[in-house]
Amino acid sequence: MAIIEQLTQDFLRTKKLPHIWCPGCGNGIVTAALVRAIERAEYDQRDVVIVSGIGCSSRAAGYLNFNTLHTTHGRALAFATGLKMARPELKLFVIMGDGDCSAIGGNHFIHAARRNIDLTAIVVNNHIYGMTGGQHSPLTPEGKKATTAPGGTVEREFDLINLARGAGASFGAKGTAAQPRQLEQLITRGSQHKGFSLIEALSPCPIAYGRRNKLGGPVDMLRDMKEKSISVERASKLGEEELAGKTITGVIFDLEAPEYSEEYYRSISKEK
Amino acid sequence: MPETKPVLMQGNVACAEGAINAGVRFYAGYPITPSTEVAERMAARLPDLGGVFIQMEDEIASMAAVIGASIGGMRTLTATSGPGFSLKQENLGYAIMAEIPCVVVNVQRMGPSTGAPTAPAQGDVMQARWGTHGDHPIIAFSPASVYEAYYLTVAAVNLSQKIRQPIVMLLDEVIGHMREKVLIPETGRLMVEKSSDKVPADWKPYDDKGVTPLVPFGFGHYYHVTGLFHDQYGFPTTDPPQVARSLDRIHEKLDKYRDEIVLTNYIGHKEPRVAIVTYGCTVRSARAVVKKAYWQNRKEVGLLSLQTIWPFPEQEIKALAKQADVILVPEMNMGQIVGEIERHVRGEAEVVPVNRYDGEMITPDEISEAVGRWLS
Numbered sequence: 001m002a003i004i005e006q007l008t009q010d011f012l013r014t015k016k017l018p019h020i021w022c023p024g025c026g027n028g029i030v031t032a033a034l035v036r037a038i039e040r041a042e043y044d045q046r047d048v049v050i051v052s053g054i055g056c057s058s059r060a061a062g063y064l065n066f067n068t069l070h071t072t073h074g075r076a077l078a079f080a081t082g083l084k085m086a087r088p089e090l091k092l093f094v095i096m097g098d099g100d101c102s103a104i105g106g107n108h109f110i111h112a113a114r115r116n117i118d119l120t121a122i123v124v125n126n127h128i129y130g131m132t133g134g135q136h137s138p139l140t141p142e143g144k145k146a147t148t149a150p151g152g153t154v155e156r157e158f159d160l161i162n163l164a165r166g167a168g169a170s171f172g173a174k175g176t177a178a179q180p181r182q183l184e185q186l187i188t189r190g191s192q193h194k195g196f197s198l199i200e201a202l203s204p205c206p207i208a209y210g211r212r213n214k215l216g217g218p219v220d221m222l223r224d225m226k227e228k229s230i231s232v233e234r235a236s237k238l239g240e241e242e243l244a245g246k247t248i249t250g251v252i253f254d255l256e257a258p259e260y261s262e263e264y265y266r267s268i269s270k271e272k
Numbered sequence: 273m274p275e276t277k278p279v280l281m282q283g284n285v286a287c288a289e290g291a292i293n294a295g296v297r298f299y300a301g302y303p304i305t306p307s308t309e310v311a312e313r314m315a316a317r318l319p320d321l322g323g324v325f326i327q328m329e330d331e332i333a334s335m336a337a338v339i340g341a342s343i344g345g346m347r348t349l350t351a352t353s354g355p356g357f358s359l360k361q362e363n364l365g366y367a368i369m370a371e372i373p374c375v376v377v378n379v380q381r382m383g384p385s386t387g388a389p390t391a392p393a394q395g396d397v398m399q400a401r402w403g404t405h406g407d408h409p410i411i412a413f414s415p416a417s418v419y420e421a422y423y424l425t426v427a428a429v430n431l432s433q434k435i436r437q438p439i440v441m442l443l444d445e446v447i448g449h450m451r452e453k454v455l456i457p458e459t460g461r462l463m464v465e466k467s468s469d470k471v472p473a474d475w476k477p478y479d480d481k482g483v484t485p486l487v488p489f490g491f492g493h494y495y496h497v498t499g500l501f502h503d504q505y506g507f508p509t510t511d512p513p514q515v516a517r518s519l520d521r522i523h524e525k526l527d528k529y530r531d532e533i534v535l536t537n538y539i540g541h542k543e544p545r546v547a548i549v550t551y552g553c554t555v556r557s558a559r560a561v562v563k564k565a566y567w568q569n570r571k572e573v574g575l576l577s578l579q580t581i582w583p584f585p586e587q588e589i590k591a592l593a594k595q596a597d598v599i600l601v602p603e604m605n606m607g608q609i610v611g612e613i614e615r616h617v618r619g620e621a622e623v624v625p626v627n628r629y630d631g632e633m634i635t636p637d638e639i640s641e642a643v644g645r646w647l648s
Contacts, residue, residue: 013507016507045492045494046490046491046492047490049489049490051340061496061498062496062498062507062508065494066494067489067490067493067494067495068494068495068496068497069340069343069489069496069497070496070497070498070499070500070508071336071339071366071499072336072362072363072366072499075332075333075336075363078328078329078332078333078334078336078337078340079336079337079339079340079343080340081326081328081333081336081337081340082298082300082326082336082337082338082339082340082341082342082344082348083340083341083343083344083489084340085298085324085326085337085341085344086298086324086340086341086342086343086344086345086346087344087345087488087489087490089490090344090489090490107329107330107333108329108333108336110329111328111329111333264324264326267319268319268320268322
């Protein structure tokens with residue numbers, strides 16, 4: 001308890017609370033996991049920067065007591081790229097929503113991954129545009145309903161982790177708001193990894209997504225999330241059929257690859 | 273100016289070199305005609321200076337990266353042309369709102385749309401003013417020579433830093449691609465004081481009392497940067513008085529520093545009957561007309577050239593309208609700044625547009641003919 005209080009004191013802007021999120025939202029759980037992950041990794045508070053885009057989850061930046069940069073819709077990674085290149089010693093965490101990152105920010109996402117720039121991208125995936133009231137995103141599962149897909153979307157969804165891997169990212173992990181301890185560990189590991197680290201965090205949006213798709217209340221959604229999730233280790237022993245409908249959680253890939261800011265500064269020191 | 277040496281330089285390169293001399297060490301951009309030489313010069317120069325050159329995935333990302341680097345404490349530049357300038361608008365508005373310094377070069381080509389990439393035009397004047405949404409202040413400089421391209425970029429970088437306001441360098445293709453003599457000082461001589469993390473204990477990023485220096489991220493001042501309306505510490509607010517105050521704040525600093533921002537130049541007769549008001553490459557044709565009409569034939573003609581287009585030099589225009597019967601406004605567009613002039617002249621003088629929009633410069637003869645009509 002004492003540690004929790006200390007974290008709240010140090011890393012949260014308590015005067016800015018209560019937050020704007022709806023009851024039952026998973027954003028608070030993901031944000032708490034991030035705070036604990038920063039504590040666990042023992043980063044200097046001065047070196048940590050939180051960058052975020054636009055959407056519900058991106059509002060987390062305003063509640064976190066670090067240098068915080070709340071950018072424009074979809075562009076968080078592009079802002080972060082400039083900041084990281086100007087100040088490579090800083091530790092960047094970039095919070096984005098699923099629509100923010102994979103739709104309007106899709107180009108920046110693949111290119112940040114391609115450069116393998118050293119930052120931790122946390123994509124809070126609630127399968128919906130929450131702030132605007134429930135429109136489908138590229139991560140809305142096929143068939144699920146949204147205000148802009150009243151009969152269920154016919155679009156196929158992105159596989160974000162594989163998209164990042166294909167684009168050149170060197171670390172990809174998936175967790176859920178239903179398993180906050182694991183999520184915290186994944187964020188810590190991602191942040192300690194040199195290169196572009198993606199943490200996809202599944203998170204319930206009972207108001208704009210759950211209700212329309214009859215997924216029950218927040219507790220039902222979390223329970224469902226937990227039941228469907230299966231660890232990478234266990235999944236490796238199962239066949240494709242047994243994995244249907246499951247969410248594989250844990251570190252999906254962890255590779256070594258040249259990191260952009262380091263490579264850049266090395267190249268210019270050689271030229272000198 | 274001591275320790276200067278004459279160099280033959282292209283306008284786009286002058287922007288790059290001016291920026292470097294004013295301390296810019298970060299460039300993010302995307303290739304686009306006719307501004308690419310700015311990027312190419314930065315790519316060649318910055319690594320040796322320990323700076324960062326990055327070619328981003330698109331124009332939007334370039335603008336974003338520049339803002340990110342500025343928050344990290346670097347002096348920054350990006351360059352583009354019409355289509356790219358359109359794409360940069362949202363993040364330009366962000367930088368205005370969040371008061372992040374940066375300089376954006378727009379080497380105008382003929383539009384709308386893809387238009388004529390290598391043809392000169394001055395069609396982005398109003399876009400520079402109102403391209404991004406909402407009631408925002410903007411500063412735009414328009415050089416009429418390579419020399420001005422160099423020194424106005426220096427001024428833009430320093431001023432941008434001082435008042436924490438993005439500045440647009442509105443070149444046209446003629447100035448961007450023309451080569452001329454420039455006298456340049458030694459590297460680093462034109463830089464004002466560097467941004468610092470040493471600030472008073474009561475430092476606020478958006479102090480009600482006025483502009484405070486930007487303290488880069490990473491020095492233990494845990495403030496928030498957002499494009500939302502915000503309070504003195506940068507935190508979002510929807511409180512009506514604070515929202516209005518926030519908007520007043522970003523406009524007031526332009527009024528306060530007006531004398532440093534608004535730059536114009538007058539040549540010709542002291543009491544002109546016919547005055548020409550123009551900017552960018554069109555100044556060159558107008559200057560030729562004034563040289564002939566006034567310096568050779570002592571006719572009552574004058575030229576007010578606008579190095580600063582935005583904020584609009586309304587005092588200078590009003591003063592001119594008191595003397596002149598006619599104000600001729602040559603522009604390589606269908607008439608943009610002319611409306612602004614009419615708005616401030618309020619019928620005190622006849623305001624006459626002289627337009628050309630076929631991808632060619634307005635010639636001295638065309639202006640001369642218009643001057644002649646009004647002098648006779």
